[in-house]
Amino acid sequence: xxxxxxxxxxxxxxxxxxxxxxxxxxxxxxxxxxxxxxxxxxxxxxxxxxxxxxxxxxxxxxxxxxxxxxxxxxxxxxxxxxxxxxxxxxxxxxxxxxxxxxxxxxxxxxxxxxxxxxxxxxxxxxxxxxxxxxxxxxxxxxxxxxxxxxxxxxxxxxxxxxxxxxxxxxxxxxxxxxxx
Numbered sequence: 001x002x003x004x005x006x007x008x009x010x011x012x013x014x015x016x017x018x019x020x021x022x023x024x025x026x027x028x029x030x031x032x033x034x035x036x037x038x039x040x041x042x043x044x045x046x047x048x049x050x051x052x053x054x055x056x057x058x059x060x061x062x063x064x065x066x067x068x069x070x071x072x073x074x075x076x077x078x079x080x081x082x083x084x085x086x087x088x089x090x091x092x093x094x095x096x097x098x099x100x101x102x103x104x105x106x107x108x109x110x111x112x113x114x115x116x117x118x119x120x121x122x123x124x125x126x127x128x129x130x131x132x133x134x135x136x137x138x139x140x141x142x143x144x145x146x147x148x149x150x151x152x153x154x155x156x157x158x159x160x161x162x163x164x165x166x167x168x169x170x171x172x173x174x175x176x177x178x179x180x
Contacts, residue, residue, distance in 0.1 A: 015038050017036075017037055017040070018037070018039070020039075025037045032054070050094050052089055052092055052093065052094060055094070057089075057095070058094070059098050060094075063100075063119060065142075066142065066143060067117075067144065069144060070117070073146070074110055075108065076104050077105070077107075080105055081102070082102050084100045085101075086099055098119075099119070101119075102119070103116055104117065125139060126139070133147065133151075134152070134154060135166060137162070140157065150168070151164055151169065
């Protein structure tokens with residue numbers, strides 16, 4: 001899951017602003033279609049990621065960071081299938097929300113023959129049955145929730161993982177929890 005930060009879904013690119021001194025707009029555009037510079041954070045510092053010509057949207061931008069610990073921990077490879085739901089992008093911007101369903105083949109570290117993974121961006125948060133596993137705690141703005149056979153783990157982006165149910169894992173120390 002990933003929050004949508006700083007999205008400016010401007011549908012009219014007819015705005016024009018002065019290119020900041022020392023910034024080579026033509027060089028930054030590279031091989032993209034020439035267009036006037038739009039200021040007020042339309043592209044910079046981070047919104048370029050949400051523009052069709054320059055980025056892959058919120059999920060494309062953050063997905064690699066969010067999924068990395070999940071891929072590494074259970075040894076995932078390529079998905080069997082991927083389904084994306086949500087609004088289509090407009091002419092210039094990726095949609096503000098999406099829901100991406102992945103199905104992966106099982107691994108030696110998964111209980112089932114297949115593993116389903118759901119990626120969402122705001123406002124499409126994980127379903128209520130998954131949120132209920134967090135025992136009333138807030139969801140992180142960005143991160144992963146791994147649901148296993150004996151509990152759940154929340155992996156916030158840039159924070160320590162949290163294990164649920166709390167009482168089951170309260171005495172677990174990081175040193176004892178390493179795989180041997």
